[in-house]
Amino acid sequence: MSPERKKKIQQFFASIGASRIGQFACISAAYMLIELLSLCLLQPSTVLPLIFGLLWSALQASFVLLFPRKTSRIVFGVTFYVHLLWSMTQAGYYHVFGKMMWLSTLLYAGEGAGFIGDVLISFPIHWWLLGIIAGTIGVFLVRYYPAIVRRPLPRLSALICSAVCILGLFLTPAVVFAENHEEIPSTTQSEIDEAYEEAYDTMLNAKAAYDVCGVYQLTFRDLLVNGIYPLTEEYTKELAEHRQKIDQYFEKRQSHKENEMTGIFKGKNVVFVLMESMDDWLIDETHTPTIWNMMHQGIQFTQFYTPGYGGARTLNSEFCMNTGLYLPTSGSYVFNFLENNFDQTIANQLTNAGYTAEVFHYNDPDFYSRGELEPAIGYRNYNDFYSLANKKALYNEELLFELPDMEKLFFRSGQTFNTVITRSAHMSYLYSEDLSEYALSVHPEYKGMFSSEEEDCARAKARLVDDFFQRLLQEMSEHGMLENTVIVAMTDHYTYGYQNDADLLKHSGLQEGQQLLLEKTPCFIWSHNGPQMEVTKTMNTADLVPTVLNLMGISTDLNYLGQDIFDPAYIGYAIFPDGSWICEGVACVTDNDRQYKIIQNTSGKTPTEKNIQQMNEITDEFILISNLILLCDYYAK
Numbered sequence: 001m002s003p004e005r006k007k008k009i010q011q012f013f014a015s016i017g018a019s020r021i022g023q024f025a026c027i028s029a030a031y032m033l034i035e036l037l038s039l040c041l042l043q044p045s046t047v048l049p050l051i052f053g054l055l056w057s058a059l060q061a062s063f064v065l066l067f068p069r070k071t072s073r074i075v076f077g078v079t080f081y082v083h084l085l086w087s088m089t090q091a092g093y094y095h096v097f098g099k100m101m102w103l104s105t106l107l108y109a110g111e112g113a114g115f116i117g118d119v120l121i122s123f124p125i126h127w128w129l130l131g132i133i134a135g136t137i138g139v140f141l142v143r144y145y146p147a148i149v150r151r152p153l154p155r156l157s158a159l160i161c162s163a164v165c166i167l168g169l170f171l172t173p174a175v176v177f178a179e180n181h182e183e184i185p186s187t188t189q190s191e192i193d194e195a196y197e198e199a200y201d202t203m204l205n206a207k208a209a210y211d212v213c214g215v216y217q218l219t220f221r222d223l224l225v226n227g228i229y230p231l232t233e234e235y236t237k238e239l240a241e242h243r244q245k246i247d248q249y250f251e252k253r254q255s256h257k258e259n260e261m262t263g264i265f266k267g268k269n270v271v272f273v274l275m276e277s278m279d280d281w282l283i284d285e286t287h288t289p290t291i292w293n294m295m296h297q298g299i300q301f302t303q304f305y306t307p308g309y310g311g312a313r314t315l316n317s318e319f320c321m322n323t324g325l326y327l328p329t330s331g332s333y334v335f336n337f338l339e340n341n342f343d344q345t346i347a348n349q350l351t352n353a354g355y356t357a358e359v360f361h362y363n364d365p366d367f368y369s370r371g372e373l374e375p376a377i378g379y380r381n382y383n384d385f386y387s388l389a390n391k392k393a394l395y396n397e398e399l400l401f402e403l404p405d406m407e408k409l410f411f412r413s414g415q416t417f418n419t420v421i422t423r424s425a426h427m428s429y430l431y432s433e434d435l436s437e438y439a440l441s442v443h444p445e446y447k448g449m450f451s452s453e454e455e456d457c458a459r460a461k462a463r464l465v466d467d468f469f470q471r472l473l474q475e476m477s478e479h480g481m482l483e484n485t486v487i488v489a490m491t492d493h494y495t496y497g498y499q500n501d502a503d504l505l506k507h508s509g510l511q512e513g514q515q516l517l518l519e520k521t522p523c524f525i526w527s528h529n530g531p532q533m534e535v536t537k538t539m540n541t542a543d544l545v546p547t548v549l550n551l552m553g554i555s556t557d558l559n560y561l562g563q564d565i566f567d568p569a570y571i572g573y574a575i576f577p578d579g580s581w582i583c584e585g586v587a588c589v590t591d592n593d594r595q596y597k598i599i600q601n602t603s604g605k606t607p608t609e610k611n612i613q614q615m616n617e618i619t620d621e622f623i624l625i626s627n628l629i630l631l632c633d634y635y636a637k
Contacts (some may be wrong), residue, residue, distance in 0.1 A: 002404070005413060007014055007477060007590035012245070012387060014590045017025070018094075018196075019086050019303045022432075023065065024061050024161070025060075025066065026063070026141075027060075027061040027064055027076060028054075028057045028058050028060075028061040029057070029140050029392040030057075030076075030082070030137070030138070030139075031056065031057035031060045031061060031079075031083065032053055032054060032057040032491070033058070033088075033134060033137065033216050034080070034083045034084050034087050034134065034214060034215070034408055035050070035053030035057065035214055035216060035258075036053075037084075037087055037088075037130055037131075037134050038087045038090065038091060038210075038215040039214075040096075040126075040130060041087075041088075041093055041105070041126075041127060041130065041228065042090070042091055042100070042207075042210065042215075043148075044211040044214075045211045045591065046196065046212060047212070048176060048196070048211075048213060048215060049210070049211070049212075049215070049217075050171065050214070050215045050352075051172060052213045052214075052217040052628025053167065053214045053216060053217075054524060055168045055169050055172065055472060056165075056169070056214075056216035056217065056220075057167050057216075058165045059160065059161075059162055059165035059166065060079060060164040062159075062161040062162040063075075063162060063163060063480075064079070065157070065158045065263045066155055066158045066159070066515065068615065070570075072145075073142065073145040074375075075140040076141075076142065076537070076594075077138075077145070078379060080138050080141070080142070080305075081138060082130075082135055083215075083216075084135065084138060086215070086219065087215050088127070089101070090210075090215065090547065091127060092119070092120075092123050093105075093551075093607065094123075094128060094207065095123055095124065095127065096119060096122065096170070096496060096579075097177060097308060097313070097496065097540045097576060098308075098515070099205075099207055099308070099577065100207045100210055100218075100329030101206065101311065101331065102206055102222050102226060102311065102330055102332075102377045102546050103222050103223060103226070103227065103331075104226065104227075104311060104330070104332055104333050105198025105311035105331045105616065107311075107333040107335075108299050108311050108315070108333070108368075111312065111315075111367055111368055113199075113228050117499060118427055118428035118430070118433070119497075119604075120424070121499070122497075122499045124374045128430035131201075131387070134154065138218075139582070144272070144420065144582075148420045157410050158196055162523045166271070168226075169217070169389075172213075173200060173213075174462070176196075177197040179197065179198065180378045189530070190443075192588070193504070194407075196211075196212045198258075198344040198523055199211070200212045200213060200221075202624075203221060203222070203225045203330065204330070204577075204623060204624070205329060205489075205577060205578055206218065206222075206329075206331070207578065208578070209221065211620075221276055221365045223356055224629050225330075226260060226330045226331075226332070234236075239631065239632050242375070242628045243634060243637065245625070245628060246457075246628055246629060246632065248633055249621065249625045250559040253559075254569045255310075255475065256546070256550070256563070256564055256567055257567070257569075258349070258565050259549075259550070259564070259567060259568065260550055260552060260566070261531075261550060261566040262550050262551075263552070264530075264531065264551055264565075265486045265527060265552050265553075265554035267415070267418070267484075267550045268484055268485055268486045268527065268552075269355075269415060269481060269484055269485040269486070270350065270355070270416070270417045270418070270485070270486055270488065270548075271416075271417075271418050271419075271420065271472070271485060271488070271553070272321065272346075272417075272418070272419040272420070272489075272490075273419075273420050273422065273469075273472075273488070273489040273490075274317070274419070274421045274422065274490060274491075274492055275320055275425065275427045275465055275489060275491045275492070275517040275522065275526060276314060276320065276421065276423045276424070276425055276426045276488065276492055277425040277427065277492070277493065277495050277497065278422075278425045278462060278491045278493075278521070278522060279425075279458075279490070279491065279494045279495040279507075279508070279521060279533050280426065280491075280494075280508065280521055281507040281508050282459065282462035282523050283295070283522055287459050287462060287463060287466070288433065288462055288465070288466040289466065290466045290467075290469045290470040290473070291465070291466050291469055291489075291522075294469065294487070294489070294524060294526040295522070295524040295526075296413075297526060297531070297532055298487075298524050298525050298526030298527065298531070298532065299524060299525040299526075299530075299531060299533050300523075300524045300532060300533070300534050300535065301523040301524065301535045301539050301565070302478075302534055302535065302536050303520065303523060303535075303537065303538045303574075304490070304520065304522070304523035304539045304540075304584060305519045305520050305521070305538070305539070305541075305574035306491065306492060306493050306494075306519055306520070306540075306541050307326070307394050307519060307540060307541065307575065307576045307628070308331055308411060308493065308522050308577065309325070309326035309328070309577050310326065310327025310329075310331060310332070311331040311332075311333070311495070312327075312368070313492060313493040314368075314493065315327070315334060315368050315514050315540055316492075317329075317490075317491075317492035317493060318368075318421065318492060319334060319373075320378075320542055320544075321346075321379055321490055321541055321544050321545070322345050322347060322377050322419075322545070323342060323344065323345045323377075323545070324344060324346075324347055324540065324542050324544070324545035324546060324560045324561055324562050325561055325626065325629055325630055326541070326542060326561070326577075326626050327630070328626075328627045328630060328631065329577045329623060329626075329627055330627065332630075332631075334368070334369065334373060335372070335373075336375060337367050337630050338369075338376040338442065338635075339376075339632065340376075340378045340633045340635070340636065341633060341635045341636035342376060342635065343558065344376060344378045344556070344558045344560060344635050345378045345544070345545070346378075346417075346548060346549070347377055347378025347379050347417060347419075348377070348378035348417075349549055349554055350378075350417045351554075352537055352550070352555055353397065353415075354414075354415050355414075355416060355417045356380060356412065356414060356415070356416055356417065356418075357378055357379045357380055357416075357417040357418075357419075358379060358380055358381055358383060358384075358409060358410070358412075358416075358418055358610075359374045359379045359381070359382050359383065359418070359419040359420075359421070360383045360400055360406065360410065360420045360421070361382070361383075361384055361385075361420070361423075362384065362385045362386060362394045362397070362399070362418070362423060363384060363625075364384055364385055364386040364387070364487070365382055365384060366454045370382045370384075377420070380520060380628060382519075383406060383409060385399050385403065388403055388405075388406070389403065390590045395424070395434070395435055395438040395439075395464075396424075396438075396442075396464070397420070397422045397423075397424060397464070398467065398468055398471045399469040400420065401471060401472075403473050404586035407475075408636050409478045411438075411475075411481065419636045420472075422465055422468060424461050424462075424464035424468070425436075425458070425462050425464070425465050426437065426459045426461070426497070426605075427495070427496075427497025427498075428497055429453070429454040429455075429456075429458045429461075429465055429495075429497065429498060430453060430454070430457060431453055431456075431457065432459070435461065435462070436461065439457065439461045439463070439464050440456070440457070440460050440469075440527075441459035442460075442463075442464065443460045443463050443464075446459050446460035446463070447460075452500065452503065453457070454499065454500060454503070455503070455507075456585045457496060458498065464577060468613040469489075470604050472487070482528050483529070484528075486527040486530065486551075487525070487526045487527070488524075488525050488548060489523065489524055489526070490521070490522070490523040490541070490544065491521035491522050491523070492521075493519075493521065494518045494520075494521055496518075506517070513599055514599050514600060516576065516582070516587055516589055516599060517582075517587060517599070517600060519574070519576070523539070525548075525551070535566075536564060536572075536584050537565055537571075537572035538573050538574055538575070538583055538584065538585075539565050539572055540562060540573065540575065541562070542560070542562030542571075543562035543563055543564070543565050544562065545562065546560045546562055546563055546564045547559060547562075547564050547565045547566065549564075550564040550567075551565060561622075561625065561626055561629060565592060565606060569581060571584060572584070572625075573615075573618070575618075575619050575623065577617070577623060578590070579619055579620070580619075581616075581618075581619045583615055584603055585600075585601060585602040585603035585604070586598060586600070586602075586603055586607055587599050587600040587601075587603050587608075588612065588615065590619070593623055596612055597615070616623075
């Protein structure tokens with residue numbers, strides 16, 4: 001930059017800094033820029049974030065101006081870029097997952113660090129442009145900051161301004177949500193206003209809360225509601241009330257009764273396989289013949305959905321398929337619940353019936369804290385390949401049968417329950433990615449087979465998963481266990497790492513606006529000469545544990561969030577953390593204004609307003625109870 005231009009810039013900022021109001025306005029505007037940036041990227045359904053954003057920007061500017069010049073500059077620079085990074089992260093996370101983060105989600109950052117490059121290149125161009133513009137403005141503000149604060153705002157004035165802003169932040173919710181809904185006739189607007197208030201008060205959905213209060217207030221309330229409040233005595237008392245709510249919820253539900261599928265696998269060994277990222281469009285007769293045959297020779301659940309609760313998709317599904325519970329919508333870290341009682345888990349229930357339970361995966365025990373999680377939910381051990389093989393070998397799940405100690409443990413004597421977590425089909429889907437390179441070295445015919453690099457890699461990786469199932473059947477046959485084992489296979493989530501959204505919808509047979517239906521993933525149960533059937537009732541991840549226990553003939557007095565899919569009294573549904581739902585052929589997306597939109601209807605009839613409202617009520621209660629069961633340590637009673 002030329003000396004003349006630099007001097008003009010300094011003079012410009014000096015002219016602002018000459019006025020105390022100018023100082024305050026300039027710094028406030030810098031913080032407000034971040035709120036405006038989040039509005040552009042996250043597109044809230046209300047203008048309410050502007051109100052909270054203005055108050056928070058003024059409060060932070062007042063706080064910064066309390067300090068001496070040099071300290072003030074440092075505080076401003078640090079807070080500006082921390083806020084900017086957090087807002088950009090929130091927008092990027094929302095782009096990938098369709099939901100926003102809680103602060104506790106950052107505890108999973110280490111697990112996702114290995115995929116950060118693949119995620120960043122998937123962000124839209126406007127995300128990058130807006131981030132670069134905001135970051136550049138920040139550089140200028142920090143660089144020329146001393147010119148602004150040569151005559152700092154008097155501390156008394158800054159303190160008064162801070163107090164006014166705090167009072168405003170305290171009163172704004174009361175003013176915004178002051179409407180007494182009971183005195184107002186039921187109208188669409190009053191229902192919308194009530195939905196806003198509920199989103200703000202309950203903090204069950206980060207995006208819904210953001211739409212009402214903006215990124216600054218959301219972060220503050222997240223810290224207050226999910227971080228500080230649970231440490232208080234009042235919260236402890238509240239848990240007792242929550243347990244009563246859970247009891248009432250289960251008392252309203254019809255008790256499970258035996259049905260024609262009860263006990264058909266009684267006494268058999270059990271193998272659970274969690275197929276990482278194995279989407280339904282990746283399974284066909286040509287490219288994954290083993291899985292295809294097992295699905296069509298066994299019990300195939302054609303409407304199985306894996307809703308993304310919690311802060312980590314794989315961990316949420318893994319946790320749910322074992323416990324029958326979703327992680328809280330508040331994004332609480334699974335480690336927070338390891339002291340809970342988990343009598344209801346599939347591992348503990350089978351152990352009580354005389355089985356031994358072991359889990360196998362390639363990654364080290366610290367990843368997702370599996371070394372502590374798996375024993376906590378009933379497994380004897382978490383067995384990893386990480387320390388037993390070289391890096392290249394870790395790409396192959398068949399390693400389980402090639403390491404003598406692992407093979408011996410897997411085919412141990414007695415009644416056994418084994419869980420295997422694969423990762424072969426995981427993102428990313430680029431030729432240069434390590435796992436893709438390995439998959440294409442094993443199956444080179446897939447390179448260039450399709451119209452896109454992503455599909456080549458995704459198909460090759462899916463073929464590795466199929467190779468594992470082929471090897472599993474072969475090994476069980478050789479060990480004499482094929483006829484006495486039932487295999488339960490499910491996917492944790494769809495291929496959300498697939499960057500071409502249009503192609504992904506096309507692969508899944510969907511259209512724009514039907515993204516919710518991408519959550520339908522493969523799930524099947526196979527056994528030698530076992531039942532061959534197609535189950536079309538809508539099913540969610542939480543239904544898996546009670547369904548498998550019914551098939552195994554294991555009865556329990558414990559209540560489960562999900563239900564046995566073969567229970568005639570259960571209509572079958574999938575409920576998502578944002579309030580959307582799928583039930584009896586109808587898929588309904590519910591936005592934060594409590595307005596609904598049917599994106600698919602294969603039921604053959606048109607749902608009435610009453611039908612929609614009833615299902616919305618079921619959805620709200622399901623999400624609430626799902627959150628409370630873990631928070632209350634419900635099964636400990």
